Amino acid sequence: MMKECVENVRKNVPLVHNITNYVTVNDVANVLLACGGSPIMSDEPEDVEDITSICGGLNINIGTLNKRTIEGMFVAGRKANELNHVVLLDPVGAGASALRTDTAVKLMDEIRFDVIRGNVSEIKTLALGSGTTKGVDADAADAVTDENLDYMVSFAKSFSEKSGSIVAITGAIDLVADKEKCYVIRNGRPEMGRITGTGCQLSGLMTAFVVANPENKLEAAAASVCVMGLAGEIGFAAMKEGEGNSTYRNRIIDAIYNMDGETLEAGAKYEVR
Amino acid sequence: MMKECVENVRKNVPLVHNITNYVTVNDVANVLLACGGSPIMSDEPEDVEDITSICGGLNINIGTLNKRTIEGMFVAGRKANELNHVVLLDPVGAGASALRTDTAVKLMDEIRFDVIRGNVSEIKTLALGSGTTKGVDADAADAVTDENLDYMVSFAKSFSEKSGSIVAITGAIDLVADKEKCYVIRNGRPEMGRITGTGCQLSGLMTAFVVANPENKLEAAAASVCVMGLAGEIGFAAMKEGEGNSTYRNRIIDAIYNMDGETLEAGAKYEVR
C-alpha cells in the first residue's frame, strides 16, 4: 500500500546524500525535509565517501555537472554500491550535450542504480543511445500519451530489464516500471512545468522513499511520484488570484510537508500494467 | 509596442543558457519560466558549447565567478557569437575586485554582447576603466538622478556607441540605450533592493525578451526593465502586514508570471530621449 510507503519515510527519517545541481538544490533539501527525510549535500571527491557512508541513499543529478563533481559522482556511487545503499540517477539534459550523455552512460556502466528517473527524452537517450532534448524538458513529440501508452509501458519495462534499474519516466503521464510491472500515474498539473526543478525535487523525494521502503522499492518509487503529483494538485487548488509559479513552488513543498498516508491513498491516481 | 515584446516571449518560448552565480540562480530560472521562456544552466567549459548551441540566447553573470566558470564564459560566448545568438553581460561586482573588473573587460574585448546590464557603478567601471563598487549595489553618490539625467543619458548612449552593445543601467531610474535612443524608465520600488538578485533576475528576463524580439532589441530590453519594475510595484501592492523581503520576492516572480501585454502597456512608465 502506498500509505505505508509515505509513513515509512516519516518513521525511518532516511538520510539522503545528494550530488545535485546548484539551480534547484535548496528546493531538493526542503522537499526531503518536507517528506520526513534528511538531506546532506557534498560533491567534493575527497568528501563524498565519508558522507555517503553515513547516509542510506545517494541521489546523483547531473544538472550542472563539472569535471570535479563528475569525479565525485563516480567516487560516491562506487562507495554507495559497496555499502548496498540505494542509488538514484537523474540524467538531467542527457541528449542535450555530449558531456551529459557520456557522463550518464558511463555512470550507468560503472554504478549499479536502483532507480533512473528522467523525462522521456533523457530516458530515451540512455536507452537508445540517441534522442534529442530541448533544454531539460521532454521533447513534446516524444511524450507519453494515451495513444502510445502500450508501447511506452513496454519500453519502460524493457529498459528496466536491460539496465537492472527501476525506470521512472515522468511527464503528463508518469511511468514507473521494473521489468514486469509498470505503474501508470496520472497525478500532477501541467503548471508544475512552469516551476524550475520539480523533476529534481522528485528525484530527491524518490530516493528517500526507496531508502525507507527496502522491501518494496518499486511501489515506493511510484508512491513518491503520486506524492509529488498530488502535492501539485493540492498546491494548485490553493492558488489565489495574482499568484504564480514562485508561490506555487512553496505550496507544493508545503503540501508534501502535510501529506499523510490517507491523503495519498485518497488522491493517488494510478493503474498497474 | 512593449505589448508585443512581452507577447513574443510567451509565443516564442526562448531557451536561455545561463552562466550565472549560485546565489540567485534559482530565482533566475523561475523568472525565465514566469515570463514564458525556458532556462538551462551550464558552466563547465566542456559542456557549454553544446548547451548554448541549442539555445537562443546566453546570459553571462559574473556574480560568483571562478577560474573554471570564467573559462566557460569565454567558450560559451565565442560559440554564441559564432551562431549569432543574443549574448548579455551582467558584470556583477565589476569595480569591487580586480578579477571581476578584468574578467568583465576581457569578456567585452573578446565577445560581442548584444546587451550589457548592470548598476551605475559596474557600468562606469566598464566604461571608464575605473569606479568603485560597494558590494553589488550602486554607489549612492553615483546614482542616476533627475539632476544628472541629461549627463547620464548621454553617457549611456556614448558607452553604447563605444561598446556596440545596448547598455542598461538600472537603479531608481533605469536607462536602456543604444547610441541614438535612450529609454528612461521609472517603474519599480526601492524595496526591491532589499531582495537578493533582482538585478540577476532582470538579466535573465532581458535575455529572453531580446531573443524573442530580434527585430526590436532595444525596445525589448526596455520592456523587460518595465516588466521587472512593474512586477515590483504589483507585488508590493499585494504585501500584507508582517510580510517582508522573502514573500516580496515570491510576489514579484508571481507578478511576472501573470504579466500580459495590456498590464504592461498600462503600467510601464517611460520616456524616450
Added chain:
Amino acid sequence: MMKECVENVRKNVPLVHNITNYVTVNDVANVLLACGGSPIMSDEPEDVEDITSICGGLNINIGTLNKRTIEGMFVAGRKANELNHVVLLDPVGAGASALRTDTAVKLMDEIRFDVIRGNVSEIKTLALGSGTTKGVDADAADAVTDENLDYMVSFAKSFSEKSGSIVAITGAIDLVADKEKCYVIRNGRPEMGRITGTGCQLSGLMTAFVVANPENKLEAAAASVCVMGLAGEIGFAAMKEGEGNSTYRNRIIDAIYNMDGETLEAGAKYEVR
C-alpha cells in the same frame, strides 16, 4: 541592550562577505538583507582578498566545501584577520567527514575567529577532537538540555577560553559564550529544523550583528540568536492551514525583515550565566 544591537545593524548596514554552501546561500543573502545588512558572495581564491577588503565581516561556512573553496577560505580568512575584520566559522558537518573535520580544525589553527557557531555535535568535534554528526543535525543524545545545562555552559565557556572565540552552540536551547559569560537562550521552534539552512542563515545574521556592534560582540551574537528564534516564533504563529516548511521559511525571513528593537526586547527569552 539587545535593542541597540538590532538597531545598530539597521544603522550601520554591515557588508558581509560570505563563503558559504550553495544549498542555502540564497536564504543567507536574503536574511542579511532582511536584518539591514548587505551580502556579497565570493569563493575564488583570486577574488576573495579584494572582496573581503571592502567588507566589515567574513562568514565562512564549510557546508559544500571543495578544494578550491577551501583555499578561498584560508586566503580570505588571513586577509580579514590582517584587516581586523570580524570572522565567523560555521563548521557544517564537522565530525561527519574527515575533510570537514580537518578543514575546520586547520581553519581554527590558522585563522582567528571572532565567533564559532554550530550545533553541539560540530562544536564538540572541534573542541574535543572527536564526536559524531548525523548529517548536519545535532546528535540527539548530545543536545543541550535542562539536565546537562550546567555542564554545557561550562563546556562552552572553556571552549571559548581555549579557542579565543565566542562560541555559539545552537539547538533547542542555545548557548552563546565567551570565557566568562554565557547567554542561555530559549527562543525558537522545533519546526525550524524542518527548514534547510536556518543554521546557515543564523551564521550570516550573527556576522552582521557582530560587525555592527564592535564594542559589544558577545551580546550582539546572543541578540542574533534571539532574533532568529523569535522570528521562528513569529513566523510560526502566522502559519495557516495547509502551509508547511517552504512557506515557513519565507515567514521567518519576513519576520527578521520586520524585527525592531522593541519586538526583540519583548520577545527575547534568555538568562546570563
